[in-house]
Amino acid sequence: MGFWAAWILLLLIGASNASIHDYKKEKFIPQANSRFFHGGSEGLYASNSQDLNTSSSPDISLKGKSFIRFADVTFVRTMESASKQNPMQSTAGLVEAILLEVKDRDRIGGSFLKSNAICCTPDLADAGSCTLGEVIIKRESNDDKWPRQIKTFFKGNKTEAAMLPETVVINKTGMYYLYFVICDPGLDGTVIRGRTVWKNPDGYLPGKVAPLMKFFGFMSLAYLLLGLVWFLRFVKFWKDIIQLHYHITLVIALGMCEMAVRYFEYANFDSTGMRPMDVTLWAVTFASIKKTLSRLLLLVVSMGFGVVKPTLGGMSSRVLLLGVVYFVATEALELVEHLGNINDFSGKTLIYLVIPVAILDACFILWIFSSLARTLEKLQIKRNMAKLELYRNFTNSLAVSVLLSIAWIGFELYFNASDPLSELWRMAWIIPAFWNLLSYGLLAVICILWAPSNNPTRYSYLAETGDEFEEEGISLTSGGIKITGDVERNELLYGLADEVEEDKRE
Numbered sequence: 201m202g203f204w205a206a207w208i209l210l211l212l213i214g215a216s217n218a219s220i221h222d223y224k225k226e227k228f229i230p231q232a233n234s235r236f237f238h239g240g241s242e243g244l245y246a247s248n249s250q251d252l253n254t255s256s257s258p259d260i261s262l263k264g265k266s267f268i269r270f271a272d273v274t275f276v277r278t279m280e281s282a283s284k285q286n287p288m289q290s291t292a293g294l295v296e297a298i299l300l301e302v303k304d305r306d307r308i309g310g311s312f313l314k315s316n317a318i319c320c321t322p323d324l325a326d327a328g329s330c331t332l333g334e335v336i337i338k339r340e341s342n343d344d345k346w347p348r349q350i351k352t353f354f355k356g357n358k359t360e361a362a363m364l365p366e367t368v369v370i371n372k373t374g375m376y377y378l379y380f381v382i383c384d385p386g387l388d389g390t391v392i393r394g395r396t397v398w399k400n401p402d403g404y405l406p407g408k409v410a411p412l413m414k415f416f417g418f419m420s421l422a423y424l425l426l427g428l429v430w431f432l433r434f435v436k437f438w439k440d441i442i443q444l445h446y447h448i449t450l451v452i453a454l455g456m457c458e459m460a461v462r463y464f465e466y467a468n469f470d471s472t473g474m475r476p477m478d479v480t481l482w483a484v485t486f487a488s489i490k491k492t493l494s495r496l497l498l499l500v501v502s503m504g505f506g507v508v509k510p511t512l513g514g515m516s517s518r519v520l521l522l523g524v525v526y527f528v529a530t531e532a533l534e535l536v537e538h539l540g541n542i543n544d545f546s547g548k549t550l551i552y553l554v555i556p557v558a559i560l561d562a563c564f565i566l567w568i569f570s571s572l573a574r575t576l577e578k579l580q581i582k583r584n585m586a587k588l589e590l591y592r593n594f595t596n597s598l599a600v601s602v603l604l605s606i607a608w609i610g611f612e613l614y615f616n617a618s619d620p621l622s623e624l625w626r627m628a629w630i631i632p633a634f635w636n637l638l639s640y641g642l643l644a645v646i647c648i649l650w651a652p653s654n655n656p657t658r659y660s661y662l663a664e665t666g667d668e669f670e671e672e673g674i675s676l677t678s679g680g681i682k683i684t685g686d687v688e689r690n691e692l693l694y695g696l697a698d699e700v701e702e703d704k705r706e
Contacts, residue, residue, distance in 0.1 A: 219404040219473040223273070225391045228382055232309070234318040234335070235388070239297070239378035242398050243407030243625035244268075246373045264401050266370035268299065268378065270350070273363040273394035275380075277354060277387050284386065285357045293354035295361065295390070296335050296381045300347035301374040302621050307338040307347060319383035335381050354387075363394070373407075375625050397473060404473035405466060408622065411629040413466035419636055420459040426640075427452045430647055437652035444505065445652055451493050451643060458486040459636075475538070484534040492527040494639060495564045501594065501646065502571040504578070522563065529556045565602065572598070590649055597645045601638060608634055 221240040228235035248264035275295045285292040300308060310317040310324065320330035330336045337347055348368060354361040370376065380392055400407055430452055434445065461483040468476045499519060533553040572595050579588040612631055615624070622628065 219398045219406060219469075220395055221398065222395045223392045225276070225393050227389075227391055228380070232316055232318045233321070233383070235382040235390070236318070237380040237392055239380055239396060240398065241302075241375065241377045241622065243375050243622070244370045244373070244398065245400050245407055247369060247371055248401045262367065262369070262399075266400050267367050267398075268370065268376070269365075269367040269397040269399075270297065270363050271365060271395055271397055273297075273352075273392065273396065275352060275354070275361045275363075276391050276393065277359055277361075278389040279359060281386055281389065282354075282357045282359045285354070287356040289356050291353040292356055293361070293384050293387050294333060294382075295352045295354075295387070296383075297350040297352070297363070298335055298337075298347055298379045298381055299350070299368060299376065300379075301372065301376055302623055303374065304347055305377075305621070307340075308335065310336045312338050318381065333383050335383065375622050399473065403470035405470040408625045408628045409466075410470075412633065413463060413470060415629065415633050415636075416459050416463040416466060419640065420456065420463055422640060423452065423456040423459055426644060426647065427456055430651075433652045437654055440654060441652055444501065444650060447493070447497055447500070448643075448646060448650065451490065451497055452647075454486060454490040454493065455640070455643065458483065458490050461486055480538055481535075484538055485531065488527055488531040488534055491530055491639075492523050494643065495526065495561075496523045497646070498598070498642075499564060499568050499571065501650075502568045502575060502598075504571075504575040522560070522567075526557075526560045526564070529553070529560055533557050568598070594645070594649055597642065597649075601642050604638060608638075 219242070223237075223239070226237055228237045244266045247266045277293065281293070298308060306312065308318070309315075310330075315321070315324065315336075317324070318335060320332050320334055320336050322332060324330050324336070325332035334351075335349065337349060350363070350366060352361050352363045376398075378396065382390060398404070398406070400410065403410070405413060430449065434441065434449065461479060465476060465479045465483050468479060496519060503515065536553055572591070576588065576591055576595065579591060615627075615631065
């Protein structure tokens, strides 16, 4: 059900070309006295070989260079706008492509002239500050070529104007923004189609996510190593394997698959500039299944499944329902995040998908810790010191991971709030990387604590030891004495029960 839901959602949001930014008859948005369209934004590294000429023709070799290429970009105005023009006019409407580094954003518009205008007004033109009908750009003597301004004119009464093919070579590392701007009110209703290609020196991966390819390669090896060690223990003590060990094995296998598919996805993306849709869908699905099963594993372990009770009883249906709902919510969020545009597919749609996942995560955390509290209390009452120590170590590890998660969420919120324009784009990859490392670390802790051994009594349920007990209490003697209340009273009752048994033997 979740897999088919993923395909339906994929069809609804459409495919993304990431570093190849497609424009499919997109509209221009009014802003101040202009109409503009955001053509993309990506972090780009400087070319390996510097070139004083920042523009090049398509036939010049671009190996080892960063560049932004305008390919088949066409502007289409309305018939009404075109009919008002003289067929003989050579320039009958202007559209400008403005390419700038984010640190130069104050050089666009009239802010340096104490004006809110983006396009040059008659007053500013009369003062000699700008050219009427064009975007206001503050030029500096040491860098008069940036921000780049590429002009495209409509001719006569034609409805379409195509940009000349052009490639802008990037010689300076930075976050680059591309805007298409119209200053002529007569071009209201104009749309854009075509595409631009953005490339770094070593591949098409955007600079913000480029380090993740190596990271996923490293994580693939880490999961492989963990899986190898676990498999050797699994085979060595296969006679003492419990059902919980199979669940842990499944999570490790899914982690290996997810990291390997992620690496393959990014490698393909880096070489072609386009996400392989089928590989991306599988990577997203593996990630969603692994996240769901990881949380379910934590939950059932916290409930004592396989350790202090053989089954979950009536809780199985509720656990399964929470898992299914979490998988669907996570799958939807992952699809939008990874199949949307790479530059800034955020906004209301993403927020609406993040909130349900956050609420479900909170439900998991509350249920896990409440189950842990009950399990610890039962083990303490039972005076099963080996399993009690096991669960105390597990609780401490889980508490540390929750504290780290809360601290990292705070850092992530601060990072995003303090960097709305992605000026710190070279650090952005560590945010998703942290969550993968934390998940791996917690899985490794579970593997260590519940590692198969020749002494299964410390981690497995054994019927002959009387591990299973009810919530209300535990029968201590054949007379049906039961324990409730605090630990001190329970210990006293255990002492009395021992004395009764001793009297019987005497």
